[in-house]
Amino acid sequence: MRFIDILRDHLDEFNERYQGRITTTMRQAIHAMLSCRSNSQSTSHWACQGCTHSADFPLSCGHRSCPQCQxxxxxxxxxxxxxxxxxxxxxxxxxxxxxxxxxxxxxxxxxxxxxxxxxxxxxxxxxxxxxxxxxxxxxxxxxxxxxxxxxxxxxxxxxxxxxxxxxxxxxxxxxxxxxxxxxxxxxxxxxxxxxxxxxxxxxxxxxxxxxxxxxxxxxxxxxxxxxxxxxxxxxxxxxxLPDENIVSDIDGQVCFEYEDSQTQSTEVRTLPTVQFLWLVLQHVxxxxxxxxxxxxxxxxxxxxxxxxxxxxxxxxxxxxxxxESPIIAEVKRRLATRRCPCCQQPMRFMGVVKRTTNFMPLT
Structure with a gap:
């Protein structure tokens, strides 16, 4: 269960309920999260270093409020x-x-x-x-x-x-x-x-x-x-709220887990779906x-x-x-993190592809 899926399914109801309280920053965050890894206009292009296989993947939004990024x-x-x-x-x-x-x-x-x-x-x-x-x-x-x-x-x-x-x-x-x-x-x-x-x-x-x-x-x-x-x-x-903390979204009710600061035990909180969305988005x-x-x-x-x-x-x-040195950590981060489905060799990030333009090579 993902927060973004819940947001997409109940966005109209959320907008109607909190129309006067949704800020411009919140709307920008909502737009970024809904387009995260689903915008087909721009994709990252990867090529295998061991064979001729290549693949495109949707880009992440990179928004600091997105549970899928950062x-x-x-x-x-x-x-x-x-x-x-x-x-x-x-x-x-x-x-x-x-x-x-x-x-x-x-x-x-x-x-x-x-x-x-x-x-x-x-x-x-x-x-x-x-x-x-x-x-x-x-x-x-x-x-x-x-x-x-x-x-x-x-x-x-x-x-x-x-x-x-x-x-x-x-x-x-x-x-x-x-x-x-x-x-x-x-x-x-x-x-x-x-x-x-x-x-x-x-x-x-x-x-x-x-x-x-x-x-x-x-x-x-x-x-x-x-x-x-x-x-x-x-x-x-x-x-x-990380996606793994969301337990269920059933009959208009969302349940999520949290650790109680007093007892150090895992508790479950249940809220109406629209109220749950506001609970999270108010922290943008x-x-x-x-x-x-x-x-x-x-x-x-x-x-x-x-x-x-x-x-x-x-x-x-x-x-x-x-x-570990930050420089070493940065080098490790930039290494290929995808494996070729054909030969299991590491794939290399080649650049960004846009539908309206030709291939943009990595510089």
């Missing part, structure tokens, strides 16, 4: 993040938007999510500068998630950060000792005050009259960084919004500094985890 993107992102790992302990800090403010995500998602990134990054940087253990520049990676495991609207940002800082004046790496980094309650207070101040500056955003005084921030030690990165990568580029992100962002020592243009820190730690006797 598998290689996940692998590439994880490989690049692995190359940035430092041989130190890591922490995961999670900033969760309270229920009362989530209504803003329905009508002003771009402004809200941008504000969440801006505010949370500033909070972490300021806490690091004011910390006696750190008192320097830190690096961290933020990943925006908009849903809970039940796929309800539940915006929150996970930050993965190495437990240490770099003093650019002393050229010194300051290691954070122990399994404590920041006070979560203090983080929550500052996060609440700064986000509300930020949102109040946007006249199009109307906040509820009653807001909770206590917000939730979780700051926990996660050991080495690789397991945390692997956890985040599972939810990055595979769509909101605004066009151009980056849901993964690197800051400080982990940003792209800090590679030279990051290599210096890795060298300093290596000289000090730190043990690095063996990870």
């Amino acid at each position: 598998h290689h993107t996940t692998q590439d992102w994880l490989a690049k993040q692995q190359a940035k790992l430092l041989p130190v302990d890591y922490f995961m800090v999670t900033f969760t938007l309270p229920f009362e403010v989530r209504v803003v995500a329905k009508y002003q998602p771009e402004r809200l999510y941008q504000a969440m990134f801006t505010v949370t990054a500033s909070v972490l940087k300021d806490f690091a500068k004011n910390s006696k253990k750190l008192a320097g520049d830190i690096g961290f990676t933020g990943v925006l998630h908009t849903h809970s495991r039940r796929r309800d609207l539940h915006p929150h940002i996970h930050f993965i950060l190495p437990a240490g800082s770099f003093n650019k004046h002393k050229k010194h790496w300051q290691k954070n000792k122990g399994k404590y980094l920041f006070n979560a309650f203090n983080l929550a207070k500052v996060w609440r005050a700064r986000l509300l101040e930020n949102l109040a500056q946007h006249p199009a955003i109307i906040l509820p009259a009653s807001l909770p005084k206590k917000w939730v921030v979780d700051c926990r030690h996660v050991g080495k960084g690789l397991p945390a990165l692997q956890y985040l990568s599972r939810y990055l580029y595979r769509g909101v 992100l605004p066009k151009g919004l980056r849901r993964v962002r690197d800051y400080g020592l982990l940003r792209g243009n800090a590679k030279k500094l990051r290599l210096q820190i890795q060298l300093m730690l290596a000289v000090a006797g730190a043990q690095f985890q063996v990870t």
Whole structure:
């Protein structure tokens, strides 16, 4: 059972029910998913390296909300993040938007999510500068998630950060000792005050009259960084709900599986089909919004500094985890992934074929 099949079969009913709430970005995502691997106007052309057999295959849409695409993107992102790992302990800090403010995500998602990134990054940087253990520049990676495991609207940002800082004046790496980094309650207070101040500056955003005084921030030690990165990568580029989690689509009801965060057991949720479609499609992100962002020592243009820190730690006797180079991962990704049905030899991607034009060779 595929999400795209359910969407295609019930698209008219979905459009009628949610006509006034479907955004332009959602419609673009729907169009991309319905044409994924089914558009006969453009196909990828493959030729066998062992015989004369050749074949054409429909192109993937490549949309980040499509459950059929982005598998290689996940692998590439994880490989690049692995190359940035430092041989130190890591922490995961999670900033969760309270229920009362989530209504803003329905009508002003771009402004809200941008504000969440801006505010949370500033909070972490300021806490690091004011910390006696750190008192320097830190690096961290933020990943925006908009849903809970039940796929309800539940915006929150996970930050993965190495437990240490770099003093650019002393050229010194300051290691954070122990399994404590920041006070979560203090983080929550500052996060609440700064986000509300930020949102109040946007006249199009109307906040509820009653807001909770206590917000939730979780700051926990996660050991080495690789397991945390692997956890985040599972939810990055595979769509909101993988097809293998959909159990059935019978009599206007869709059942799907999810893992309960409290009991760690597999649960099944059942919804009317059209409501199920909205549950998934409401998480389509605004066009151009980056849901993964690197800051400080982990940003792209800090590679030279990051290599210096890795060298300093290596000289000090730190043990690095063996990870695959992103370059090697990219080469592997580009290798032929199809086998010839005639001789079982690898087939090579030759280019893209369009009906209205001649063959476009790969350059």
